[in-house]
Amino acid sequence: MSTTADAIRSADAHSAHNYHPLPLVVASAEGAWMTDVEGRRYLDMLAGYSALNFGHGNRRLLDAARAQLERVTLTSRAFHHDRFADFCSELAALCGKEMVLPMNTGAEAVETAVKTARKWGYEVKGVPDGHAKIVVAADNFHGRTTTVVSFSTDHDARDHFGPYTPGFEIVPYGDLTALAHAVTENTVAVLLEPIQGEAGVLVPPAGYLSGVRELTRERNVLFMADEIQSGLGRTGRTFACEHEGVVPDVYILGKALGGGVVPVSAVVADRDVLGVFRPGQHGSTFGGNPLACAVGLEVIAMLRTGEFQGRATELGEHLHRELNLLIGGGAVTAVRGRGLWAGVDIDPSRGTGREISEKLMELGVLVKDTHGSTIRIAPPLVISKEDLDWGLDQLRSVLGA
CATH class of the missing domain: 3.90.1150.10 (Aspartate Aminotransferase, domain 1)
Structure with a gap:
């Protein structure tokens, strides 16, 4: 040893x-x-x-994984498998939404949400192609892909990884006035952590999330909540947004969704949002694999107990x-x-x-x-x-x- x-x-x-x-x-x-x-x-x-x-x-999660390991672990999305529909329907129900797009890591889920918002903006809202804007908060942490670090204010995460992806507007976290000024006719989404984890577990001022929800609804903009760290029980509610009675248009989930056993992430929204995708426009070989779905289903069942x-x-x-x-x-x-x-x-x-x-x-x-x-x-x-x-x-x- x-x-x-x-x-x-x-x-x-x-x-x-x-x-x-x-x-x-x-x-x-x-x-x-x-x-x-x-x-x-x-x-x-x-x-x-x-x-x-x-x-x-966790015994329940390991048992679910072991049982699935003996059956089938990966098919790719070229085929249906017998755990996929249940995982999607149960996760959608947990979130009070209609559709799920499964991925693997949190960063992949954020990238998926960005693509979703832009496509929705062009095909549903009517933003001119190539002009979509997403408003984000300073001191955010949504992952470390090249697109995500393009709107990071953390120099370690961002510096020397350019050229950067355009299309993002950064405003101070917790400032509704700044957010309102940043939203234009070309804004397709506001992407926020309900509590900023990497920044030091920053809780926004009371009324901020409900104000974001009201503003985005008035301006026909998607509210996308990154609940990768804050969600799935961590704050005492299934989702941190619940502390202000807020239901976003899009949930971005990861981390605990895989139970510490396998990487599982997902974007969850209604059909009028996720329904913009057509075959070949987004995907993942491992996203929504049988093993991930089996573990994710057990996580959902555990959360339902409260x-x-x-x-x-x-x-x-x-x-x-x-x-x-x-x-x-x-x-x-x-x-x-x-x-x-x-x-x-x-x-x-x-x-x-x-x-x-x-x-x-x-x-x-x-x-x-x-x-x-x-x-x-x-x-x-x-x-x-x-x-x-x-x-x-x-x-x-x-x-x-």
Whole structure:
């Protein structure tokens, strides 16, 4: 068995350095806990950026995957398979929509949504061909494809990857007035995260999402909600938009839809939106494959019980109550988020977000930093209150609070 140092050295030598992982090497995981190659256990307080909402090695999801592995895993969309229709109909029903376009990764789903909005704009709204505009928010994170980084304001994600894709207007997040000014007769969609995850778990001002919904409806513009991180139980509701009673025209889903087992993503909308596609105009060899559909169907069934939304609500209230007690003590300057999802701004005098993350790792707790002084906390929704409290105790210890 390789030691941690050996494994990290090999990874550094043979893989592109597009990530800066914490210095541990995971060998196994179950529930909210992970074990490294040397047998040390860690409490996972990141959950794969919400891809592991249902925990590591969830029995229901593994059983669904195993059963499908014995039958058929891939057909491509050249043929029908017996899990596809059920997956699409059940996911559409969960979203209160009519149609589903399955893909694999979140970035693919965002690209699919962009193509959908443009095609809808030309064929339904009547925007002149080649003139479609999509309004997005500053500090967004929707993936790292060339089109998506074209409207990123993160220099690390964007710089030196041009020439960039035109057709996007960037406005401040949470500013309805700026959004209203940016929407023109050629605007086909507004693309937003209901809560900005990578930016530090930024929750928009109360009334913002409902205001976006009203504005887009008045201007005949699609409201596309990127719920890849915020959706599927993370905030205490199935979708973060529900906190303001908002139903967007388009849901963009990923991460937890695959249960931490396989990559599954989807764009979900009504027929008057997704119905613009014809055969050959968009696709994916693996999108909507039998294995993905089997796992996705089990995820949908688990969400229908309301158990995970309830856990995120109850434990989330506890999490935020405890984190907010740290504000004003010289260690934490701000806490944001909803449900089992929090962005914690660390006072620079206590260290950078990376330094705090590394100190927590040494104590057996895994979180991840973003934007210098912020750490993100997003444990699997299956975490116990006792484990959550233990993790918070380690944070207090590191901060000297």
